[in-house]
Amino acid sequence: MSVYNQPRKRVIQLIILGMVSLIVVRLFFLQVVETKYSKLADANAVLKKVIYPSRGIIYDRKGRSILRNEALYDLMVTPASVKKIDTAYLCEILKIDMEEFRKRIANAIKREGRVRQSVFASLLPPETYGKLQESMYLFQPGFELLLRPVRSYPYGAGANFLGYIGEINPDQLKKEAYSAYQQGDYLGLTGLENTYESTLMGQRGIQYLVKDNLNRPQGPLENGEFDTVAIAGKNLRLALDIELQILGEQMMKGKVGSIVAIDPATGGILAMVSGPTFDPNLLSGSYKALNLGRLLVDTTSPMLNRAIQASYAPGSTFKPVTGLIALDEGVITPSFGYPCHGGYVQCGRFIACTHKNPGHAANLRVAMANSCNSYFMHLYRLSVDNNKWGGTTKGQVKWTEYLGNMGFGHRLGIDIPNEKPGIIPDTARMNRRYTGRWNSCSEVYVGMGQGLLDLTPLQLANAMCIIANRGSYYVPHFVESIDNDKSDLLKKYKEKRDVATHISADAFSQVILGMEDVVTSGTARGAQIEGVAVCGKTGTAENYARVNGVMTKQPNHSLFVGFAPKDNPKIAIAVIVENAGFGATYAVPIASILMEKYLTDTISVKRRPILQRMMETVTMSAPMRAKSKVDSLNSVSYTATAGEELLKKILSN
Structure with a gap:
């Protein structure tokens, strides 16, 4: 061979060697480094089936399940x-x-591709599932x-704080916080379901099934060696007393407002009622979306938890x-x-009091018992004009600062979302309202619980x-322990x-003695409970x-606050x-009946007519x-037999 052909031979060899090297490197990258194609190959041969875990159950303080699980089925494609x-025939069922059939198939392909399972129809009604x-x-x-x-709610109560679950949306799936979820998964959207989602959700299981060339499951992959077991969510134990909750909801029927009862020794919520409320079973199952739409636009705002999302002038309860x-x-x-003498006149205008008789504000206890407006407006002025602070x-x-320390004007941190902070008359608000020129008379009403105070x-x-x-x-809370x-x-x-x-x-x-005198x-004489000192x-x-x-004057709100026993x-x-209207008309009897039920586990015979009136009266x-x-929605909802039976028991004891 000519010496001139040697360089050409080497060039060809180098070219061939280079091409082989490129092929080897590419194969190494595709088979070892890049997992995309191996996943596609696996997807063609293996069916990945998700096993959904049971969400954690929620119990009340006596171990009664107030939120549990029932089995429904999704139709997968x-x-x-x-x-x-x-x-x-499938469309008929x-x-x-x-x-619509073609549209759902197209959506399934868009979400998961042609060879992966996707939800075709979710949470089938029992009659549809049967067919x-x-x-x-x-x-x-x-x-x-x-x-x-x-989820199912055997007592049909507590909708506003238990919350509901729903399918994760595409925007959530893009966020790092939801990396453990996939399309079609459900998660807590409101209430305790939302706050304790990571605790309640459990862990999904995966079952791998081998498919044949016609894409039909043939059995477990490697005898289930790669399968993972679904782990149920953890259960929550609440401070809530479901009997108190049901009784409160019954008395708030036909009324707008709220009840909050707390155990002072622990901060545990014993009952939280927002009226009007709804049967939580409306937001579980096949008709959830339809019912949710109706509830969201209802004139009475049943989805609003007034206990934490509505704020009011506290009036004399302050x-x-x-x-x-x-x-x-x-x-x-x-x-x-x-x-x-029937009104407060020291701010250049007459502010009426509810009493004129001499001596009705002779001291703190008497003024508290008589609820003298003038007395407490004057106390506010004395406090903010106190010389030791160096100016109003x-x-x-x-x-x-006192109000902030007592939990006003900011969120307390309860373990359900969307709590509102309320309003207190801090100097920033005072300056905005009065353009920087104000004194102790400007918001004198806050002393008696009105004015710039919600x-x-x-x-x-x-x-x-x-x-x-x-x-x-x-800090007020529902959950006392987690299993x-x-x-x-x-x-x-x-x-x-x-x-x-x-x-x-x-x-x-001294304040407690005054509240006892009330x-x-x-x-509040209607709040008396035999054998119990109520404040x-x-x-x-x-x-x-x-x-x-x-701004138009509306009928007054009726309020009552208190605790028992005194010691x-x-x-x-x-x-x-x-x-x-007046606090004594509705708020007092409702509160008193709930306190009596909780403290004595019964309702006295003489107070049964009052209970009946509270349950029947519409305000x-x-x-x-x-x-x-x-x-009308509640009447056609799931029949909460356990709740009905418990109410009968309460009324008959």
Whole structure:
């Protein structure tokens, strides 16, 4: 061979070697580094079947399951396997047309591709599932029924705090926080279901099935060696008393408002009622989407949890707080009296009081029992004008510090989402309202619980815990324990918070004695419970609403706050009934019956007629009720036999 051919030979060899090297490198990359194609190959040969775990169950304080699981089925489709099936009959069973059938197939391909399973029809009604189960051989291969545990509510109560679950949406799937989920998964959207989602959800299991060349399952892959078992979610144990909850919901029927009852010793929520409410079974199962749409547009806003999302002027229920601050600042003593003659006149205008008789504000206890407006407005002024603060502005700052320490003006941190902070008259708000020029007369009404002051029912109930505990509280919460849980998830709810360590025991004692007088001889005599020392305060809060662009006076709200027994208290409560007039008319009997039931486990015979009246009386306006669909929705919902039986037991004991 010529020497001139040697370089050409080497060039050709190098070219061939280079091409082989490229092929080897590419094969190595495709088979070892890049997993995409191996996954596609596996997808053609192996069916990955998701096994959904049971969500954790929720129990009340006595171990009764108030939220549990029932079995429904999703109809799953593998588009590539849908061949020569009776599509007309399938459409007839599902009550859809061929256009909808094609649309669902197209959506399934878009979501998961042609060879992966996707949801075709979710949470089938029992009658639909029954027909499908009988005829599934007509729709195979291609379609399969997949078990899906769903929520049921045997007592039909607690909708606003238990919450509901729903399918994860595409936007959520894009977020890192939801990396453990996939299309078609369900998660908690509201209430406890949302807050404790990671605890309740459990862990999905995976079953790998080998498919033949016709895409039909032939059995487990490697005898199930790669399968993972579904792990059920953990159970929640609540402080809630379901009997108290049911009784409260029954008494709030036909009314707008809220009830919050708390155990002062732990901060555990004993009952939380938002009226009007709805049967939580409406948001579980096949008709959830339809019912949700109706509830969201209902005139009575049943989806609004008024206990934490609505705020109200507290009216006279705020007077114990005003008195406590004044005592602590030293601007009054328990014997301090005020010469009220039917109104407060020291701010250049006449502000009416409910009493004119001499001596009705002779001291703190008497003024509390008679609920003298003038007395507590004057206490507010004495507190913020206190010389030791160096001016009214600094005095207002100090006064609102007291309110903040007692849980007003900010979220308390309850373990359900969307809690509102309420409003207190801090200097920023005062400056905005009065363009920087104000004094202690500008918002003198806050001393008696009106004016620039809006509080949630939860905050009012928590304030009663603080007074009952003589200066401390625990963050209000529903969940007391989680089965088999060793995390610190509940730690913040177990920590005692001392908000008034500098307030003397005598100051608390004097306010508590005044609240006891309110019940024994004052405006809340209807709250008396035989053999139990009850402390409380009524409220009749003025209420304004914008009508045709003008703020218009509406019927007053009826309020009551209190706790019992006076010593070693076991229940603190706040009740608000909107547009219902005097506090003693509705809020007092509702609160008293609930306290009696919780403390004595019965309702006395003499109070049964009062209970019956509370359950039957409607305070909601006729136009609002006429437009509402809640009652009709509840009447056709799942029959909560356990709830009905429990109510009968309560009423018969």
